[in-house]
Amino acid sequence: MDAVVKKIIMEVKKGDQQAFAELVDLYKDKVYQISYRMLGNVHEAQDVSQEAFLRAYTNLDSYDMNRKFSTWLFRIATNLSIDRIRKKKPDFHLDDPVGGTEDLNYYSQIAADEELPEDKVVQYEMQEWIQNEISELPPKYRSAIILKYLEDLSLKEIGEILNLPVATVKTRIHRGREALRKRLRHS
Amino acid sequence: MACEKTKIEQLHKYLDEDMTLLEKKQLEQHLKSCSECEQHLRELRKTIAIVQSTSHVEAPPDFTAGVMNRLPKQSKPDKWKTWMRKHPFVLAAAVFMLLFVTSVSSFWSGGTGSQITVQGQGNFHIDEERSVVVVPEGETIEGNLIVRNGDIEVEGEVLGNITVINGDNYLASAGHVAGEINEVNQVLSWIWYETKSFMSEVVNVFNGSDPPEED
Ligand SMILES: [Zn+2]
Numbered sequence: 290m291d292a293v294v295k296k297i298i299m300e301v302k303k304g305d306q307q308a309f310a311e312l313v314d315l316y317k318d319k320v321y322q323i324s325y326r327m328l329g330n331v332h333e334a335q336d337v338s339q340e341a342f343l344r345a346y347t348n349l350d351s352y353d354m355n356r357k358f359s360t361w362l363f364r365i366a367t368n369l370s371i372d373r374i375r376k377k378k379p380d381f382h383l384d385d386p387v388g389g390t391e392d393l394n395y396y397s398q399i400a401a402d403e404e405l406p407e408d409k410v411v412q413y414e415m416q417e418w419i420q421n422e423i424s425e426l427p428p429k430y431r432s433a434i435i436l437k438y439l440e441d442l443s444l445k446e447i448g449e450i451l452n453l454p455v456a457t458v459k460t461r462i463h464r465g466r467e468a469l470r471k472r473l474r475h476s
Numbered sequence: 477m478a479c480e481k482t483k484i485e486q487l488h489k490y491l492d493e494d495m496t497l498l499e500k501k502q503l504e505q506h507l508k509s510c511s512e513c514e515q516h517l518r519e520l521r522k523t524i525a526i527v528q529s530t531s532h533v534e535a536p537p538d539f540t541a542g543v544m545n546r547l548p549k550q551s552k553p554d555k556w557k558t559w560m561r562k563h564p565f566v567l568a569a570a571v572f573m574l575l576f577v578t579s580v581s582s583f584w585s586g587g588t589g590s591q592i593t594v595q596g597q598g599n600f601h602i603d604e605e606r607s608v609v610v611v612p613e614g615e616t617i618e619g620n621l622i623v624r625n626g627d628i629e630v631e632g633e634v635l636g637n638i639t640v641i642n643g644d645n646y647l648a649s650a651g652h653v654a655g656e657i658n659e660v661n662q663v664l665s666w667i668w669y670e671t672k673s674f675m676s677e678v679v680n681v682f683n684g685s686d687p688p689e690e691d
Contacts, residue, residue, distance in 0.1 A: 305558045306550050313540045321535035335536060342543045395533050419530045438527045463488040470516075470523045 294358050302349060313342050316359060319440060320366045326435040327370035329424040331395050337373055341366040356449075363440070364450045367432050374428050394420070422472055430465030437462055479512050487517050491524070592626030592643075596636075602626075607643070611651065620655065 294315065300308040320341055325334035344365050345352070352361050396413035405413070423431060436447045444462075448455045483506070489495045490503050507514045550558075592607045594600065598617035602609050607626035611617055611634060620636035621628065627643045630651035637655035638645060645657050 303558070303561070304550070305562070306547060307544075307558075309547065310540050310544050313543045317535040317539050317543075318532070321539065322533050325533050326530075331536075335539070335542070338535065339539065339543050339546060343546050346547055416530055419526060423527070423530075434527065438524065439530065439532075459488075459492065459494070462492075463485065466488065466491075466520055466523055467484070469527065470519045473523050473526055474519045476526070 291357070295354060298349065298352070298354070298358065301346070309342075309346055312345075312358075316362055317342075319359070320362060322439060323363060323366045323435060324370050325395060326420070326423055326439055327367070327428070327431060328373060329394075329420055333373060334395075337369045338366060341369050344369070357446070360446055360449045363436070363442075364452070367436075367450055371428050371432065396420075422469060425472065426465055426468055430461050430468060433458055433461035434465040434469070479510055483510075483513050484516065487513060487520060490517070491520060593624045594621060596621035613648075613651075 294312070297308050297311050301312070317338070321334060321338045324338040324341070325331065328334050328337065341362065345362055348365075352358065394417055396416045423434065426434060432451060433447060436442045436450060437444075442450070444455045444458050447453075448458045451458065453461075486495070486499070486503050490500065495503070507517065592602060592604060592609065594602060594609050596617060597619055598611070598621075599615045600609055600611045600617065600621070609621070609623050609626060609628045611621075611628070611630045611632045613631040615632035617632070617634045617636065620638070621634060622639045622641070623643055624641045625643060627646060628638060628640055629646045629648060630638070630653055631648040632651060634651075634653045635655065637658070638653055639658045641659075643659070645659060647653060647657075
């Protein structure tokens with residue numbers, strides 16, 4: 290995997306722009322997932338995750354080939370997501386009328402495309418609910434929780450992505466879990 | 477909260493398996509007697525399970541195309557260089573065909589620009605009007621003859637080989653050819669013959685000279 294990725298990167302660096310599409314295909318789902326979980330909105334997730342690839346392309350020369358490409362890429366995606374959250378009005382989701390952003394949700398978007406059986410609807414509602422709970426976390430805990438439980442990354446990798454010592458990553462995961470527990474305990 | 481706050485941190489370390497065996501044993505002992513901590517741990521486990529139950533989302537189908545469309549436009553020379561690097565053989569063939577078609581078309585087309593030519597030594601004469609090389613009766617050609625764009629009539633003797641390109645060979649009953657007679661009339665076989673020898677050279681040239689890196 291790493292050898293393949295490095296070969297593609299070399300080709301892109303030599304000027305083969307089309308080779309970059311292979312990199313995008315390899316990582317698009319993971320990068321999109323990080324952005325979507327951080328932002329909770331499909332349009333913003335698409336915009337930010339595409340922007341992340343764009344940044345990766347234009348800054349490819351600053352990527353250290355000795356390190357894992359995914360770590361570098363996820364770092365860009367996480368930073369862009371956090372920037373996007375900061376630019377939003379802090380109380381945006383509180384004032385937003387119920388249903389106002391419904392069509393921007395990943396699951397409702399899938400659901401809109403087809404008639405779904407009852408159990409699927411329940412499943413999607415469940416997924417939406419979890420996503421909403423994740424979105425309620427402060428961004429610094431949110432990113433740690435997403436990288437650990439949705440991307441299955443090691444503490445070391447999470448530390449590299451968030452540019453934090455492992456001890457700090459642990460603390461953030463603990464606090465994130467604690468915050469989620471308080472909200473989910475009665476469910 | 478009746479139990480000490482430090483115990484909560486212990487619970488998280490326990491979940492992360494981030495403690496010594498002794499600490500682990502001590503906490504497990506504590507959990508047996510403290511329902512509050514036991515409840516807390518259960519809630520944390522449930523929380524993790526809920527978070528992990530989210531299905532993986534996938535990027536929309538047009539995602540990659542969207543990224544590629546947003547990339548800065550490459551200048552033409554970059555594209556050309558890249559393409560050249562990826563397809564050295566196709567490029568070589570294309571360049572070759574361009575050169576070759578030009579030369580072949582002038583070579584093969586009759587009339588102007590395709591005069592009869594002869595390579596070889598001896599007493600033959602060229603009938604330009606009929607486009608025929610004639611080796612007269614009684615004459616002997618010591619070496620080889622190569623005739624392009626015309627025929628050859630051998631009434632005398634040829635000791636070497638005769639190659640007729642784009643023409644015919646007529647051997648009169650009195651004439652004699654000691655060597656081989658080759659007629660190369662098929663345009664395609666001629667192209668094939670030339671392609672084989674040319675192609676290896678052209679490909680070598682392009683592989684040997686890598687274009688300089690742009691910055
Ligand atoms: Zn206790």
